Amino acid sequence: MNSWAAPCRREPVDAVVTLPGSKSITARALVLAALAEGPSRLVRPLRARDTDLMADALRALGVGIEVEAGGEASGVPSGVDTDWVVTPGPLRGHVEVDAGLAGTILRFLPPVAALADGPVTVDGDPRLHERPNAGLIAGLRGCGVRVDDDGRGTAPFTVHGTGAVAGGAVTVDASESSQVVSGLLLAAARFTDGLDLSLAGGVPSLPHVQMTVEALAEHGVRVERTTTGWRVHPGPVAPVDRVVEPDLSNAAPFLAAALVTGGRVTVRDWPARTTQPGAHLEHLLPRMGADVQRTSAGLQVTGGTRITPLVADLSEVGELTPVLAALCALADGPSRLTGVAHLRGHETDRLQALDEVLTATGAVVEQLPDGLAITPGPLRAAELDSYADHRMVMAAAVLGLAVEGVVVRDPGTVAKTLPDFVDRWAGLLGEHAGAVS
Ligand SMILES: O=C(O)C1=C[C@@H](OP(=O)(O)O)[C@@H](O)[C@H](O)C1
Numbered sequence: 001m002n003s004w005a006a007p008c009r010r011e012p013v014d015a016v017v018t019l020p021g022s023k024s025i026t027a028r029a030l031v032l033a034a035l036a037e038g039p040s041r042l043v044r045p046l047r048a049r050d051t052d053l054m055a056d057a058l059r060a061l062g063v064g065i066e067v068e069a070g071g072e073a074s075g076v077p078s079g080v081d082t083d084w085v086v087t088p089g090p091l092r093g094h095v096e097v098d099a100g101l102a103g104t105i106l107r108f109l110p111p112v113a114a115l116a117d118g119p120v121t122v123d124g125d126p127r128l129h130e131r132p133n134a135g136l137i138a139g140l141r142g143c144g145v146r147v148d149d150d151g152r153g154t155a156p157f158t159v160h161g162t163g164a165v166a167g168g169a170v171t172v173d174a175s176e177s178s179q180v181v182s183g184l185l186l187a188a189a190r191f192t193d194g195l196d197l198s199l200a201g202g203v204p205s206l207p208h209v210q211m212t213v214e215a216l217a218e219h220g221v222r223v224e225r226t227t228t229g230w231r232v233h234p235g236p237v238a239p240v241d242r243v244v245e246p247d248l249s250n251a252a253p254f255l256a257a258a259l260v261t262g263g264r265v266t267v268r269d270w271p272a273r274t275t276q277p278g279a280h281l282e283h284l285l286p287r288m289g290a291d292v293q294r295t296s297a298g299l300q301v302t303g304g305t306r307i308t309p310l311v312a313d314l315s316e317v318g319e320l321t322p323v324l325a326a327l328c329a330l331a332d333g334p335s336r337l338t339g340v341a342h343l344r345g346h347e348t349d350r351l352q353a354l355d356e357v358l359t360a361t362g363a364v365v366e367q368l369p370d371g372l373a374i375t376p377g378p379l380r381a382a383e384l385d386s387y388a389d390h391r392m393v394m395a396a397a398v399l400g401l402a403v404e405g406v407v408v409r410d411p412g413t414v415a416k417t418l419p420d421f422v423d424r425w426a427g428l429l430g431e432h433a434g435a436v437s
Pocket residue numbers: 023024025027103104176177178179182204205208209318319342
């Protein structure tokens with residue numbers, strides 16, 4: 001499929017959707033299970049490019065990861081393969097791993113690789129070579145690990161595992177990605193001296209760091225907040241069986257459809273409490289005019305007759321920016337989204353890409369040093385790039401609901417976190433995914 005005619009919808013949608021597991025929780029669960037003292041079971045992990053590549057990378061290091069039919073907890077008919085059973089083994093080096101375009105692999109795998117018994121080379125898509133990673137590589141070196149890189153910390157690079165990592169007190173610059181902190185914390189219980197990590201500056205996406213801290217605690221690791229960062233005590237990592245929550249960032253386009261069409265969308269199995277940044281949709285969407293309720297079915301979002309502009313600092317929830325920006329282009333006044341300078345280092349430079357896409361469909365966009373000012377204009381048809389970015393396809397889908405004639409090139413890029421997005425979108429609208437070529 002080379003291009004996708006995003007469906008336009010004038011009538012209110014009315015749908016209940018079920019979404020696959022969280023990318024971020026699946027990635028953490030895989031890494032911690034790989035470092036644990038015995039086998040762990042992941043029920044309903046996300047099966048998508050990012051998490052499949054993470055599983056492959058860990059397998060290359062010697063971790064057993066088997067697909068198994070789910071039990072009762074999987075919520076699907078018995079006999080359907082829904083679970084991953086992760087069996088740790090001695091971590092081996094002399095391997096190359098493909099990180100694709102996954103920030104989670106780029107930043108979570110190298111600290112694990114440092115515990116292997118030989119060199120591990122990390123490479124991936126051409127765009128991965130541009131994703132910022134200097135903070136992680138400097139942090140690893142501070143822990144006593146030898147890394148060969150091009151001097152910028154970007155992939156490809158080689159981590160020289162020796163079977164042990166000293167750890168100790170390290171200061172890192174995580175201003176470009178919270179994953180620098182998460183990656184180091186995740187493996188730190190296995191470092192000889194644990195890790196006393198201090199931040200050199202700010203860190204975006206704090207809920208994702210909190211997600212890491214909670215995942216560590218669930219695996220029995222002692223982790224605490226310090227005045228300058230986080231401390232992880234050395235010790236065993238306990239195995240854990242867990243059910244992976246639905247991906248709430250991937251819920252964003254589906255819930256946004258309720259606002260665009262003045263309809264109603266419920267996302268099933270919305271967690272009562274979660275560290276996923278997508279949980280902030282519950283508070284952000286009412287600011288854009290939606291009625292949001294927790295019902296017995298899940299999170300129900302009902303759109304009104306207009307979309308209210310949004311002025312918000314999205315530093316904690318950067319992942320939501322593309323879909324929220326699309327909604328801003330359909331609002332009835334100017335919006336301002338700030339706190340997201342680090343989006344320039346995501347799958348694409350998202351501030352530039354959003355500028356291009358929203359401008360092409362009629363908005364007036366100003367790029368700010370750390371965000372976007374978006375003034376809606378008369379809507380017009382456009383052929384949009386997907387920028388190899390799943391969230392840009394999802395943002396285009398939201399625009400397409402309101403703009404006749406939105407065509408998205410290379411929509412298959414959604415495979416990163418939601419391979420069947422186009423089919424699910426058709427299902428949301430009560431259509432078949434026919435308009436693809
Ligand atoms: O730890 C994680 O799972 C993630 C952290 C965030 O990264 P940044 O801090 O680089 O934005 C987020 O954008 C990414 O999609 C997932």
